[in-house]
Amino acid sequence: MSTLNYINSFAPAKINLGLRILEKRKDGYHELRTLMAPISIGDKIEIELLPKGIEFETTGDFDVPKDSSNLALKAALLFLSHYKLKIGLRIKLTKIIPPGAGLGGGSSDAAAVLTSLKTLLSIEDSMDNLFRLAAQLGSDVPFFLFRKPALCTGRGEILNSVALPLPYPTQGLLIYPGFPVSTPWAYKTYAEFRQKGLISSSLTHEIDQPLNDLEEPVFSKYLWLPTVKNWLQNQFDPALCLMSGSGSSIFALFDKEDPLFMKKVIQHAQAHLGSDCWIRSFTILERF
Ligand SMILES: C[C@](O)(CO)[C@H](O)COP(=O)(O)OP(=O)(O)OC[C@H]1O[C@@H](n2ccc(N)nc2=O)[C@H](O)[C@@H]1O
Numbered sequence: 001m002s003t004l005n006y007i008n009s010f011a012p013a014k015i016n017l018g019l020r021i022l023e024k025r026k027d028g029y030h031e032l033r034t035l036m037a038p039i040s041i042g043d044k045i046e047i048e049l050l051p052k053g054i055e056f057e058t059t060g061d062f063d064v065p066k067d068s069s070n071l072a073l074k075a076a077l078l079f080l081s082h083y084k085l086k087i088g089l090r091i092k093l094t095k096i097i098p099p100g101a102g103l104g105g106g107s108s109d110a111a112a113v114l115t116s117l118k119t120l121l122s123i124e125d126s127m128d129n130l131f132r133l134a135a136q137l138g139s140d141v142p143f144f145l146f147r148k149p150a151l152c153t154g155r156g157e158i159l160n161s162v163a164l165p166l167p168y169p170t171q172g173l174l175i176y177p178g179f180p181v182s183t184p185w186a187y188k189t190y191a192e193f194r195q196k197g198l199i200s201s202s203l204t205h206e207i208d209q210p211l212n213d214l215e216e217p218v219f220s221k222y223l224w225l226p227t228v229k230n231w232l233q234n235q236f237d238p239a240l241c242l243m244s245g246s247g248s249s250i251f252a253l254f255d256k257e258d259p260l261f262m263k264k265v266i267q268h269a270q271a272h273l274g275s276d277c278w279i280r281s282f283t284i285l286e287r288f
């Protein structure tokens with residue numbers, strides 16, 4: 001057992017630099033090909049060892065569940081039961097990543113709890129087993145254990161290293177419109193559209209094109225999102241502009257590595273898109 005009794009970690013958001021759906025699988029998931037990258041905006045997770053009992057507290061900019069449906073607490077309970085540990089914990093989550101925004105916030109929190117507990121409790125087990133626990137918690141969780149950009153396949157849990165630097169600029173603008181989109185709903189609507197022959201982009205373009213196949217179903221219901229995307233493209237001519245994951249957030253990447261330019265872009269976007277929109281600049285992390 002280590003002598004540590006407290007650990008504090010950064011749980012970054014991710015963006016999907018393209019998300020292509022290959023097919024619906026027999027288990028209900030979709031076979032994916034998505035390039036994911038961690039970004040500089042993230043939550044904070046603090047864990048303290050206690051003699052007994054589990055205390056879970058959340059604070060920060062957004063409300064998230066305070067019970068065992070919270071992925072951070074779920075990850076801790078899974079870890080303790082998997083390794084048959086009888087230790088107590090105090091977990092404090094500071095929520096900075098908007099929930100339901102396609103930024104993988106819950107998944108990142110879960111991965112941060114798994115790695116923190118492995119360190120704090122000096123568990124010598126292999127990382128492969130931690131990846132298996134991560135995949136039980138959600139398709140995006142293994143990516144956050146990988147801690148660097150990856151081409152994710154399978155249902156998202158198979159991680160392939162990518163050559164760095166990425167073929168995209170690393171400075172960007174992130175817009176969360178102030179409402180969430182449900183991930184199961186987005187995939188379900190995509191499958192319905194595809195069954196009815198309503199999907200125009202899927203498989204008709206090269207699979208490695210930087211497109212997000214979930215935009216079509218999500219944009220058909222949330223009309224503000226294509227408006228924001230078109231506005232960003234027309235105003236600033238970004239190198240890449242896409243919805244992240246299943247939405248609701250939209251990001252744009254810019255060639256200019258100039259803080260003054262980003263400041264102006266944020267001011268302009270905030271003035272035009274209104275105060276309901278949460279707008280931040282970020283950089284892509286090559287490692288965290
Ligand atoms: C949209 C993305 O964030 C892109 O990175 C992920 O694909 C979603 O990952 P996640 O939130 O970890 O998703 P999970 O918790 O595993 O799955 C939630 C639900 O989304 C749908 N789902 C998810 C992943 C996938 N490859 N196919 C799916 O159809 C399923 O209905 C599933 O029940």
Ligand SMILES: Nc1ncnc2c1ncn2[C@@H]1O[C@H](COP(=O)(O)OP(=O)(O)OP(=O)(O)O)[C@@H](O)[C@H]1O
Nearest residue numbers: 070071099100101102103104105106107109183245
């Ligand atoms: N620690 C957590 N942080 C955020 N949301 C959480 C957390 N735990 C559970 N949730 C629930 O999960 C839902 C999705 O949250 P999350 O922020 O992970 O979505 P997302 O980023 O859109 O997911 P995805 O991984 O599908 O892109 C929310 O509605 C929220 O109630």
